[in-house]
Amino acid sequence: MSGSYNVPSERIEIIRGRENVIDAALIFISNAKTEIDACLDYSRPLVWTTTISKSSADIKAKKDIRLRFLTEITAENISYCKQLTVLVDELRHLDGIKGSFYISEGEYLAPAIFHEEGKAASQMIYSNVRELVEHQQYVFDTLWNKSIPSEEKIKEIEDGIPPSYIETIHDPVQIRYRHGQSATVTEKKSLFSME
Numbered sequence: 001m002s003g004s005y006n007v008p009s010e011r012i013e014i015i016r017g018r019e020n021v022i023d024a025a026l027i028f029i030s031n032a033k034t035e036i037d038a039c040l041d042y043s044r045p046l047v048w049t050t051t052i053s054k055s056s057a058d059i060k061a062k063k064d065i066r067l068r069f070l071t072e073i074t075a076e077n078i079s080y081c082k083q084l085t086v087l088v089d090e091l092r093h094l095d096g097i098k099g100s101f102y103i104s105e106g107e108y109l110a111p112a113i114f115h116e117e118g119k120a121a122s123q124m125i126y127s128n129v130r131e132l133v134e135h136q137q138y139v140f141d142t143l144w145n146k147s148i149p150s151e152e153k154i155k156e157i158e159d160g161i162p163p164s165y166i167e168t169i170h171d172p173v174q175i176r177y178r179h180g181q182s183a184t185v186t187e188k189k190s191l192f193s194m195e
Helices: 018-031 044-062 078-087 130-146 150-159 172-178 185-194
Strands: 012-016 035-040 066-071 090-093 101-104 108-111 123-127
Touching (some): 018 108, 018 123, 035 130, 044 078, 090 150, 101 130, 108 130
Parallel strands (some): 035 066
Antiparallel strands (some): 101 108
C-alpha cells in the first residue's frame, strides 16, 4: 500500500495483509480533521493500546480531534480499556458488540471480523463514499446513545456489582408469552415467526 487515501474520488477498497491494514489505519488517523468514532469488539482495545496508541496520541496532540470509542468492557480487557480512557476523549460500554469499524468526517474503515486475538486484522474495508460514511455514522450514533459511560462499567466490574438489566417489550403477544399467559394460535404463529 502506498500513498494517502486523501483523494477526491469516492471509492471502496479491500486492504489485505496486516502491515497494510495497520498502515491504512495510521493514514486514516492522520487524514482525520475533527473527529474519529470507533466501535470496537471486546478484543480490540488490546490492539489499539499496543499498536496504534502512539500514533493516535501524536495526532491528537497536533490536531484538535475528538476521539469517541465504544466497546464491550469485560473483566478480561478492563486494563486496556483503562488505558484507552487516557488516549480518547470518551470511552463508553455496550454489551455484545460484534465486529469493529472506524469513522471520521469523510472516511470509514471496517477490519475483518475474524482475526487472531491481540493482532491486527489481516483484511479491512476502506471507503470514502459519502453515503456509506453517513450511514455508518448513523449506526455509530445509535449504538453510542444506547451505551453507558466506561466509568460505570469499570466500577461494576471492579466492585463485583452484577449489571442491571431492563428490557422494554412493546408487542402484546410477547408480553403475554413472557408472563406465561396463553396466546391464541394466531398469536403464537406471529410470535414464533418473529424469533
